[in-house]
Amino acid sequence: MLIRRLLSRFKRQESRKDRDDLGILVFANTSEVIQAERVLKNGGWPVRVMGPPPGIQSGCDLVIEFPLMEELHLQRLLTDAGIPPLEVVPVNDPLLKPVDLFHTKDFGGYLMIRAANMKLTVDKESLVIVNVSGGGCPDVPYLAGLMVGQTLMDTPSPGTMGHTLCGYALKLALEEMERQCLP
Amino acid sequence: MSVTVDARGLSCPQPVLMTMNEIKGGSEKEIKVLVDSEASRENVSRAAVSQGCQIVDTTQDGEEYTILLTRD
Numbered sequence: 001m002l003i004r005r006l007l008s009r010f011k012r013q014e015s016r017k018d019r020d021d022l023g024i025l026v027f028a029n030t031s032e033v034i035q036a037e038r039v040l041k042n043g044g045w046p047v048r049v050m051g052p053p054p055g056i057q058s059g060c061d062l063v064i065e066f067p068l069m070e071e072l073h074l075q076r077l078l079t080d081a082g083i084p085p086l087e088v089v090p091v092n093d094p095l096l097k098p099v100d101l102f103h104t105k106d107f108g109g110y111l112m113i114r115a116a117n118m119k120l121t122v123d124k125e126s127l128v129i130v131n132v133s134g135g136g137c138p139d140v141p142y143l144a145g146l147m148v149g150q151t152l153m154d155t156p157s158p159g160t161m162g163h164t165l166c167g168y169a170l171k172l173a174l175e176e177m178e179r180q181c182l183p
Numbered sequence: 184m185s186v187t188v189d190a191r192g193l194s195c196p197q198p199v200l201m202t203m204n205e206i207k208g209g210s211e212k213e214i215k216v217l218v219d220s221e222a223s224r225e226n227v228s229r230a231a232v233s234q235g236c237q238i239v240d241t242t243q244d245g246e247e248y249t250i251l252l253t254r255d
Contacts, residue, residue: 110200121196123203130203130230133195133222141225149233 023068024050025078025085030164032083033062034171039081040064040074047074049168051116062165065091102176113177116169120147120177127152127181135166143170152178185213190223191247198223199230206234206254213239216250224248 027033033049040047045066052063064085066074071088078084103114110130112121118140121131128151132144143166147155152174159171188205190198198218205214214236216227228238231252240251 107196107200109204110196112196119196121199128233130233131196131199131226133199133226144226144229148229 021068022065022091023071024052024063024065024089024091025074026052026063026087026089027083027085030062030168033064034159034168035081036064036078036083036085039077039083040066043077045070045074045077051165062168102173104176104180111177111181113173113180115173115176116165118166118169118173120170120173122152122177122181124181129155132170135164135169137164137166139164140166140170143167152181184211185215185251186211187215187217189217190227191217191219193218193223194220195223195226199226202227202252203230203234206231206236206252212253214252214254216252217247218250219247221248224250 025036027036037047037049048065049062050065068090075084075088101115105112105114107121109124110121111124112119112131114120114134117136118134119131120129122128123130128149129147132140132147134140139161143158143161146161147158150156155174157171158167158174161167186205186209188198188201190201193201198216202214202216214231218224218227224241227250228241231238231250234254236252236254238250239253240249242249
């Protein structure tokens with residue numbers, strides 16, 4: 001019992017320590033977040049796109065979580081790429097949520113994947129996208145119009161066309177669908 | 184003759200999938216789809232058109248929509 005309690009306390013401290021070592025990069029809009037994620041991942045940096053904590057008022061509805069120790073390297077890389085962040089903030093809010101949590105539902109002939117607030121549904125046999133829903137962002141009807149009726153192989157990527165959290169979440173759902181459905 | 188797909192009370196993608204099943208598996212030329220949200224109306228219409236169907240008529244009664252489709 002005592003060992004379990006000590007272990008639990010140790011885990012809590014480790015978890016807090018991990019969080020203290022992280023920071024978030026805040027950008028003006030989602031397009032910049034997507035570009036920055038690409039630049040940083042291509043550079044081999046372990047970053048994740050997250051929903052921002054409630055305390056962050058500026059910027060868009062996504063942020064990039066990064067190892068705080070690497071702040072100067074990442075700032076320089078992003079400034080050189082023409083996308084300097086608006087703000088760099090140490091992470092201390094437990095409500096920060098990753099965007100790339102997937103929920104998969106099998107409807108028999110159809111497979112649905114939800115990423116954050118967006119749902120993508122595909123006909124398993126033909127791999128044709130039959131539905132794009134969720135969100136509430138202004139670009140969702142546009143993205144749905146481009147994607148519904150296309151196959152997974154032919155659909156344009158919402159990552160290059162969308163400019164909102166919905167577009168980003170849809171890009172993640174498409175990538176997960178491709179991972180699950182394509183050889 | 185037409186067949187009715189009643190998708191009221193269901194959230195997306197289920198109205199779309201019920202409509203798709205009728206388009207793919209049914210034999211009636213006309214399909215009447217009942218939904219109760221604007222998002223479902225849009226999604227069902229978009230999916231049907233992508234399958235080569237035509238939207239003949241859409242009527243609204245309160246929050247309910249009736250979409251009349253024909254297949255080629």
